[in-house]
Amino acid sequence: MNLFSNAFGIHEKALQVRSQRMEVLARNIANADTPNFKAQDLDFKAMLKEAGKEYLNATHDKHYSALAEAPDNGMRFRVPFNSSFDGNTVEINVEQAQYGKAASDYQATLQFLENRIGSIRKALKGE
Numbered sequence: 001m002n003l004f005s006n007a008f009g010i011h012e013k014a015l016q017v018r019s020q021r022m023e024v025l026a027r028n029i030a031n032a033d034t035p036n037f038k039a040q041d042l043d044f045k046a047m048l049k050e051a052g053k054e055y056l057n058a059t060h061d062k063h064y065s066a067l068a069e070a071p072d073n074g075m076r077f078r079v080p081f082n083s084s085f086d087g088n089t090v091e092i093n094v095e096q097a098q099y100g101k102a103a104s105d106y107q108a109t110l111q112f113l114e115n116r117i118g119s120i121r122k123a124l125k126g127e
Contacts (some may be wrong), residue, residue, distance in 0.1 A: 007120060010048065011113055017047045017074075018106040024075075025099040028090050036087040039078040039095065047074035 021042040031037040080089040 008113060008116060011109060011116070014048060015106070017042065017111060018043060020047075020100060022099065022102050022106060025102055028078075028095045029072040029092065029099065031089070032090045032092050032095070033089075036089060038088075039080070039090040041045050041076050041078050041098070043076050064116060071090055076080055 020046060024040055024042050028037075028039045028041075078089060078094075080091055081094070082091065
């Protein structure tokens with residue numbers, strides 16, 4: 001039954017990517033005092049581009065030809081605004097702000113999925 005196998009679409013993968021990004025940002029915050037630690041971030045668009053290939057339907061072969069590139073894991077090193085003497089690129093203010101934004105994005109995606117589940121539940125009940 002295609003309704004249940006593809007009910008959440010790309011939003012299921014989006015929730016996984018948002019969770020993974022929060023883990024990366026938490027790792028950056030935890031290593032704020034570690035010498036030579038390089039802060040990383042997850043490129044949400046690159047990750048969803050990889051995940052979205054299975055959901056895209058093209059009417060012509062060349063419409064999504066740019067997506068035929070090598071897989072991208074989405075990890076990027078963050079370029080610091082201010083340099084550090086010990087080689088650490090974590091800027092705690094930036095990381096905390098990014099974590100707060102990522103947490104609200106995660107919550108929004110989760111709310112969207114909850115609404116989708118509620119709609120499916122109502123349809124099954126016949127309401």
